[in-house]
Amino acid sequence: MAKPRVLTPRTEDFPRWYQDLIAKAELADNGPVRGTMVIRPYGYGLWERMQREMDDRIKETGAQNAYFPLLIPQSYLTREADHVEGFAPELAVVTHGGGKELEEPAVVRPTSEMVVNASFAKWVQSYRDLPLLINQWANVVRWELRPRLFLRTTEFLWQEGHTAHATYEEARDFAARIHRHVYADFMENVLAMDVLLGRKTRKERFAGAINTLTLEGMMGDGKALQMGTSHELGQNFAKAFNTRYLSKGGTEELVWQTSWGSTTRMIGALVMMHGDDNGLRVPPRLAATQVVVLAVKDDEAVLHKVREIGDVLKKAGIRVHVDDRTDTPFGRRAVDWELKGVPVRVEVGPRDLENGTGMLARRIPGGKTPVALEALVKVLPKILDEDQALLLAQSRERRQLRTTDVATVAEALEATSTGGWARIPWATLGEAGEDELAGHGVSVRCLLTPEGAVPDADDAAGNVAVVARAY
Secondary structure, X not given: OOOOOOOOOOOOOHHHHHHHHHHHOOOEXXXXXXXXXXXXXXXXXXXXXXXXXXXXXXXXXXXXXXOOOOEEEHHHHOXXXXXXXXXXXXXXEEEEEOOEEEEEEEEEOOOOHHXXXXXXXXXXXXXXXXXXXXXXXXXXXXXXXXXXXXXXXXXXEEEEEEEEEOOHHHHHHHHHHHHHHHHHHHHHHXXXXXXXXXXXXXXXXXXXXXXXXXXXXXXXXOOEEEEEEEEEEEOHHHHHHOOEEEOOOOOEEEOEEEEEEEEOXXXXXXXXXXXXXXXXXXXXXXXXXXXEEXXXXXXXXXXXXXXXXHHHHHHOOOOEEEEXXXXXXXXXXXXXXXXXXXXXXXXXXXXXXXXXXXXXXXXXXXXXXXXXXXXXXXXXXXXXXXHHHHHHHHHHHXXXXXXXXXXXXXXXXXXXXXXXXXXXXXXXXXXXXXXXXXXXXXXXXXXEOOOOOXXXXXXXXXXXXXXXXXX
C-alpha cells in the first residue's frame, strides 16, 4: 500500500505545495491581521542562523549595528520626491496616539532612509566622520495586497544598511562590495543558492536610487525571486536632509550614500529552491540541527547510546539534536524530521546496537545506509560538505538548463511561459520591450554583461537582460 501523501506534489500545484510545507514543517502561521505572519520556533531558528552568518559578514566591512525608530514623521517622506512616490501605496500611517489625534501623522517605517538621514545630518560634520557605515536588524511594514508567507507580508524582518561616503566612487564600490562579498557569498556558500548578480533597469530601481544591484534566484518552478539588493543613492537623500561634510580642502560637500537590505524572504526562497515533495532540505552550513540522532524504541541501552552519540558529536563541533521521545511513534518522528529538512538522521534501535551500527539517512541526496557508530565523527563532516555542495550544484544546474537565449520579445515570452528564464540583448529589448513584457506579467530581473560583470549605473551598452516571471 502506498504511503499517504504528506504534501501536495510540486508538479501538481506548486503554490499549494509551498503552503503545505510552510505549515507542516512548522515554519510560520498567518497572523491575526491580514498579511501578517507568526514565525514559529523552527522557522525563526533558520532566521537566527541567517542573521548570525550575515551579521559577521556585514561587520567585516566595518559597518556597526544601530537601531532607529519604528515611527517616522510623515513630513520626512516628502523630502525626496521619488522615494515618497515609490512607497506611498504601501504606507501604514498612525493618526492617533494616547487617545488623541496626533499633530503630525507618523508613518510606520517601510524602510529607514529618511529617519537615518535625519541622524546622519547631525553626525557628519567633517571628512573625519566618513565613511559612516551603519546597519540595523529590524522590522518594517509595507501594506501588502497579495500576501504570501515569507515572500510578501505586511510586516517582515530584515537588515538594512545605510552608509555615507566622501566620494561617488567610494559609495559605488561599497555598494558593490555588499552585493558580492556579503550577499552573494552568504547565499552561495551558506544557503547553497545559485544567484545571478546584476543590476536593475531604470524602471525597476529602488525609489530614490541612481543604481540598484540585485541578486536573483530561480525557484523550483522556474520563477525568479529577488533575494537582496544594494543601492547607490547618489546625493539624493543628502540634498533632502542637507547632509554635508567639511572636506580636507575646507569646502562643504554633500555626502554620497548607499543602502542595502535582505529579508525573511530568504526563508521562502529556501523552501522553493531546495524543497521537494518530502519537505525542506536545509543546507548543512545553515542548519541549526545538522544531525538528529533518533532512538527507534524505548530501550534503556538504546537511549543511553543515542545520548552518548549526541555528546560525542557535539564535542566534535557538529550541531546535533537527540530525539529520545519514544512515547511518539518512530515513523511519525522520522517523517517530521524529513519535513523539516535536517540534513542527516542517525537511527539506532536494539538490533543496530547489537551490531554496533546505526542507519544513516541523508535528506539531501536521499537514501539510507548502515554506518558504524564509532565512525560517525569521521564520516559525518565529509557527508555534510558533500550535501552542501550538492544543493548548490543542483540549483545552478536548474538555472542553466532552464535559461534560453532569445532574439525577440515573442521568444522571451515563449521561454518564460514554460517555467524558465530568457536572456535577450538590452539593445534589442530596450524600454519599449520591457513595457511589452510587463503587459504579459514578465519582468526584466536584471541587466548584466555577457561576462557577468556589473557596469556603471547608466552604461547599458552591451548589456544582456534576464527576463522571467517572478514572485
